[in-house]
Amino acid sequence: MSSNQTNTDVILIGAGVMSATLGTLLKELAPDWKIKVFEKLANAGQESSNEWNNAGTGHSALCELNYTPEKPDGSIDITKAINVNEKFQLSRQFWSYLVKSGQLHNPRDFIRPIPHMSFVEGETNTAFLKKRFHALSNHPLFQGMQFSDDPEQLKKWIPLIMDGRTSSEPIAATKIDSGTDVNFGALTRMLFDHLKQNNVEITYKTRVEKIKRTSDGLWKVTVQDIESGTIEDHKAKFVFIGAGGGSLSLLQKTGIPESKHIGGFPVSGLFMVCHNPEVAAQHHAKVYGKAKIGAPPMSVPHLDTRYIEGKQTLLFGPFAGFSPKFLKSGSHLDLISSINPNNILTMLAAGVKQRVLTKYLIQQVLLSNDQRMEALREFIPKAKSEDWDIVVAGQRVQVIKDTDAGGRGTLQFGTEVVRSADGSIAALLGASPGASTAVHVMLEVVQKCFPDQMNEWEPKIKEMIPSHGVSLAENPELFQEIHTSTAQTLGLDGSDSDK
Numbered sequence: 001m002s003s004n005q006t007n008t009d010v011i012l013i014g015a016g017v018m019s020a021t022l023g024t025l026l027k028e029l030a031p032d033w034k035i036k037v038f039e040k041l042a043n044a045g046q047e048s049s050n051e052w053n054n055a056g057t058g059h060s061a062l063c064e065l066n067y068t069p070e071k072p073d074g075s076i077d078i079t080k081a082i083n084v085n086e087k088f089q090l091s092r093q094f095w096s097y098l099v100k101s102g103q104l105h106n107p108r109d110f111i112r113p114i115p116h117m118s119f120v121e122g123e124t125n126t127a128f129l130k131k132r133f134h135a136l137s138n139h140p141l142f143q144g145m146q147f148s149d150d151p152e153q154l155k156k157w158i159p160l161i162m163d164g165r166t167s168s169e170p171i172a173a174t175k176i177d178s179g180t181d182v183n184f185g186a187l188t189r190m191l192f193d194h195l196k197q198n199n200v201e202i203t204y205k206t207r208v209e210k211i212k213r214t215s216d217g218l219w220k221v222t223v224q225d226i227e228s229g230t231i232e233d234h235k236a237k238f239v240f241i242g243a244g245g246g247s248l249s250l251l252q253k254t255g256i257p258e259s260k261h262i263g264g265f266p267v268s269g270l271f272m273v274c275h276n277p278e279v280a281a282q283h284h285a286k287v288y289g290k291a292k293i294g295a296p297p298m299s300v301p302h303l304d305t306r307y308i309e310g311k312q313t314l315l316f317g318p319f320a321g322f323s324p325k326f327l328k329s330g331s332h333l334d335l336i337s338s339i340n341p342n343n344i345l346t347m348l349a350a351g352v353k354q355r356v357l358t359k360y361l362i363q364q365v366l367l368s369n370d371q372r373m374e375a376l377r378e379f380i381p382k383a384k385s386e387d388w389d390i391v392v393a394g395q396r397v398q399v400i401k402d403t404d405a406g407g408r409g410t411l412q413f414g415t416e417v418v419r420s421a422d423g424s425i426a427a428l429l430g431a432s433p434g435a436s437t438a439v440h441v442m443l444e445v446v447q448k449c450f451p452d453q454m455n456e457w458e459p460k461i462k463e464m465i466p467s468h469g470v471s472l473a474e475n476p477e478l479f480q481e482i483h484t485s486t487a488q489t490l491g492l493d494g495s496d497s498d499k
Contacts, residue, residue, distance in 0.1 A: 005233040008034040008201075011221050013208055013250060014243035015039035016049040017184050017435045018428050020191035022240055022442040024098070027198055028464060029446070029457045035195070036234060037202040038223050040246075040329070044202070045188030047327055048244040049435060051308050053394030055286075055318070058180030059436035060088040062116035062142065063288040066300055068132050076128075076135040082473050085141045087440040089472055090465055093482060094439045095187075096489040097464045103194050110187040112307050113492045115285040116179025119161065119171070119379075125290055126172040133174050140476035145176040160282040161303070164381035178483070179286060180492060181307055184435040211239065211253045211425075219254075219425055238449060241427035245326035245397040249338055251427040256420045260342040263350065263400040264429070265411065266326050266335055267361070269393035271317035272376055276387040280305075280314040289379070303379045316376050318393060320364040326397050343400075349409025350400045357411070399429045415441060423449035439465070 010026060012019040015037055023035055041047070048054060061067040061081035068081050095111070098104040120129045126149055133147040148154060149172040155162045157175055165171075196202055203223075209231070210222035218235045225232075241250045248264040274280050288302040304315045326334040339347055351358075369385070376383045399412040415434055419426035426445050443461070447454060461468050472479040487493040 005220075005235065007218075007235045008036045009237055010035045011219070011234060011236040011239045012037045013221070013239065013241045014047075014246065015041070015044035015188070015192060015202065015204070016047060016242055016244055017045065017188045017191075017438050018242035018442060019240060020044065020049075020188045020195070021094075021438040022242065022445060023195050023200060024103075024191050025094075025439075025442055025446060025464075027195065027200065029453070029460055031198075035200045036236070037192070037195075037200060038206045038208055038221070038234075039202070039204050040207045040226065042204050043189070044192040044204075045185040047246075047329065048394045048396070049184045049188045050394065051183045051185035051306075052391060053328070054184060054435060055302065055304060055315075056181050056183060056306050056308075057116075057286055057302075057304065057436070058088055058091075058111070058182045059434075060085045060116075060179070062145070062176045062179050063118045063174070063286060063302075064300065065118055065120075065129075065132070065288060065290050068135070070128060070131070074131070076132050078135050078139065081136065082139070082141060084437070086467075086472050087437040089141075089467060089479070089482065089486075090443065091436060091439040092486040092490065093465045093467060096486040098194075099489050104190055107490045109310075110183045110190060111490055111492070112181050113177070113487075113494065114179050114181040114305055115157075115175055115177050117158065117173050117175045117285045117287045118289075119158065119173045119287050120290050121167065121169050121171050123170050126170040128290075129172045129174060139473070140479055141473055142176065144178060145174055147174050148172065158283070158285060158287060160279070161287065161379055161381075166381070173287075175285070178487070178492070181286065181305065182436070183307065208243075208250060208253075211241075211250060213255070217424070237424065239425045240445065241425070243327075245334075245395045246330065247427045247429055248326065248397060248399075249334065251418060251429070252338065252340065254420075254425055254427075256425065258418050258420060259427075261346050261402050262418065262429070263343040263347040263409075264326065264335075264338055264397035265350065265354075265400055266323060266395055266397050268321040268323045268325075268328075268395050269318040270321055270372075271315045271319075271391050271393050272372060272388045273391045274314035274316075274387055275389055277312075279387050280312055283314055287379070301375065301379065315391075316379060316388075319367060319372060319375075320361055321392070322361050322365055323395065325395055328392070328395050330395070346400055346402055346409050349402075349407070350411055351409070353409055354411055397429070417441060417445055417448075419445070419448060423451070443468070 061084040069077050071077050099107050136142040137145040205226045206223045212220045214220050219239045221234045241247045251259045286304045291300045306313050324332050324335040402408045403410045415430040
């Protein structure tokens with residue numbers, strides 16, 4: 001075992017889509033900066049970013065009903081839907097810039113056009129969906145959305161879902177053709193391949209053991225080669241922790257005040273995967289349903305056309321599971337070891353508050369394969385057990401923190417960045433909508449952690465992301481121009497589609 005020390009400008013911990021995005025942004029903004037990446041697995045994009053570990057939805061609120069809650073007066077609140085949509089537009093612009101500048105090739109390898117649909121049953125849900133349609137379809141960001149409660153029309157849109165459906169309950173769906181399927185695993189690997197070609201040092205099979213502030217104001221990151229046991233110290237001016245579920249424990253190692261009173265609750269996911277290509281070929285959409293009463297937002301059922309390794313497949317889920325691990329490759333001690341004197345009251349308070357979630361997870365864990373098939377048949381009435389397998393998807397760690405609105409031990413379902421007061425270190429925590437908003441989230445990191453460089457960097461940011469700092473919702477002409485341009489660059493305009 002040996003130890004040595006090197007200095008660099010930026011250290012990125014974790015080789016997922018967030019680190020890949022931040023590294024790519026910084027290489028464009030400060031080409032001379034030295035960047036190092038440390039990843040404990042053997043390749044990039046193997047945990048949350050992996051194509052089998054997430055839904056692959058380009059989350060833009062086109063079909064996700066939980067982004068459009070019904071207000072007490074019966075009207076539909078589309079504020080969050082607009083916010084999520086605008087964030088995804090930033091990702092589209094940045095990816096388009098990288099394609100145009102030759103840094104990403106063959107966008108079809110990571111993004112494809114796919115209709116996004118919402119599907120509901122029952123009089124109450126049908127009325128809700130119709131109100132949602134009227135609220136969204138008049139907005140510039142959601143133009144082109146269609147609504148139907150006509151079974152004959154729905155047979156054309158979603159034949160697999162309609163085949164064999166005998167219920168007399170009202171049904172309805174919305175459809176918008178500008179949705180996307182995104183292979184975040186492929187995108188992550190493509191970005192890291194490009195970073196490697198631009199002198200970014202990426203080290204795999206390396207575990208971060210310590211993160212400590214030094215007397216000279218730098219951060220010392222101690223890493224160990226998993227295979228050889230060699231220990232090295234690396235000092236950097238800025239550290240970003242983008243290790244998915246592993247970010248919380250690494251953030252706690254920093255000791256910064258902002259890491260106190262934050263806990264995490266791990267939730268694993270299962271998807272049913274269709275291995276019958278004849279069945280998969282009958283469906284061409286991402287169809288999101290409505291979560292059952294009392295179920296958390298993460299439980300929204302959806303039937304998704306996916307393109308993985310160049311092949312069309314069909315996934316249904318998610319079904320929740322529980323493991324104390326914070327990563328699929330993590331330890332069964334992750335949850336216990338994350339609890340310390342600084343967050344134990346926060347965690348205990350969450351345990352009291354989240355009895356409904358706990359009950360839901362227990363019910364999900366106890367589901368049999370037959371019961372999962374019953375859930376699938378609510379979407380595909382004629383589904384056959386022999387056509388479907390179970391795949392264990394990624395681990396997500398939901399953030400638990402003390403908030404003014406929710407009090408002590410509030411469970412957070414979004415994505416958030418925790419950073420030190422001086423901006424020298426930042427960590428990404430949380431889950432959905434996650435990867436879809438990577439560019440927005442990493443721009444936020446750039447702005448808050450490098451305020452002194454923003455005047456110099458602003459023109460380059462605007463070149464990469466033309467709508468940066470502008471509300472597309474309030475500038476429909478700009479939105480239309482950008483949406484059309486990015487669709488053409490990314491092959492989303494129908495000119496290079498399978499369907």
